[in-house]
Amino acid sequence: MHSKKYYKAIHQIIVTGHWITDQVGKDLKEYGITEPQFNVLRILKGQKGDPITVQEIQERMVQRSSNVTRIVDKLLDKQLVLRKECPTNRRKMDITITEKGLEELQKLDTKVGQFHEQFQGNLSEEELETLATLIKKLKGE
Amino acid sequence: MHSKKYYKAIHQIIVTGHWITDQVGKDLKEYGITEPQFNVLRILKGQKGDPITVQEIQERMVQRSSNVTRIVDKLLDKQLVLRKECPTNRRKMDITITEKGLEELQKLDTKVGQFHEQFQGNLSEEELETLATLIKKLKGE
DNA sequence: TGCATTTATTTGTTTAAACGATTAATGTAC
């Protein structure tokens, strides 16, 4: 049997995590982009030009069960990413973000940043550190 | 601009929250029930017999945007809940959990409890308290 | 009372998630 405090903490994490993605999702919607698509763009930007495969994107997604092929399809339609066969392994696809994708992401990041403004400052740097550490510890990391 | 620590903490919350619902969702799938359906059953159980309206369920859902009418439809099919017109306001529907629903929920709770076993003990009661408090404070509560 | 407004739920429709099956390329054992 688990303690009340355990469930309260878990509940806070779940509710807050979903709430944030919901809210951010609504903001992104104005720009005609979904949360998973935004997620992929950020992963690609993090690559700093290095290509990444569909599978690697999958592993880094928040919504792990998403169908990355179809998300990339949508981003291709908008010309925000490139998809080409990996030269060393033709089964793989090399995905990269385009210049247009980076520009679009810049706008999206600004919008999302505005959402987070309201929370920035609620916790001190030390508290933020503690929070991240506690969650990792909870997961056994 | 936000601090690195802020984003790290937020990221932990989001990833962890989604990961837990994903994992629990997979466990529930074996029982032919979805996470939102499970969520509704738990809300109903919490009512301890008191009926609750569709709207009130909606407000307490983790996935706020879910269509509660259709979730209740599914639970009705399985005879886990009852839905009847509210006697004092015929616009409203009174939803209650059935005996079968309580029995089923008992099984589901056991299964979900097993999932949480692995994390119980990773944090002390004091740390759990701190964790919940920090998240609330982050949200400005 | 009559009529507009608000509230509560349901329904219709579009879009995306979930999951399995499929295709194609690579790796491996013989």
Add this chain to the structure above:
DNA sequence: GTACATTAATCGTTTAAACAAATAAATGCA
């Protein structure tokens, strides 16, 4: 080198999420 297994991505189909619109009852009020 052929045959079989494995890996990577895509596609097909079923199911649920998202959102808008519709229905129906209650409320406010002239």
